[in-house]
Amino acid sequence: MSLLGNIVWLIFGGFLAGLGYIIGGIALCITIVGIPFGIQAIKIGVATFAPFGKEVNEQEDANSVTNTIFNMLWLLLFGWEIALAHLIHGILLAVTIIGLPFAKQHFKLIPLALFPFGRGYE
Secondary structure: OHHHHHHHHHHHHHHHHHHHHHHHHHHHHHOOOOHHHHHHHHHHHHHHHOOOOOOEEEOOOOOOHHHHHHHHHHHHHHHHHHHHHHHHHHHHHHOOOOOHHHHHHHHHHHHHHHOOOOEEEO
């Protein structure tokens, strides 16, 4: 079921969303200062390609000082906009019965969009 969900997800916008994250991440990696943020954007892009059958989990160093500082910077610069986009798309999809599984995937990506440092997607 997750394979079918991922295929439909990719056809109806998941591919473009994931590609956007990856292109943005590559653009951030061009600058030396933006490399940590670019890596996280690429990680979210890969997670956006196939969200069905995967879960967001915390890594063992999730609450380190470095991850906390980077998460706060991410939240202020990028995270709130990405999370808001996932929230709006999730609400719009939840209005229809057929969109409920896709809305759930958008809601699942919100924590990763808000605080990507110290989180994985497996």
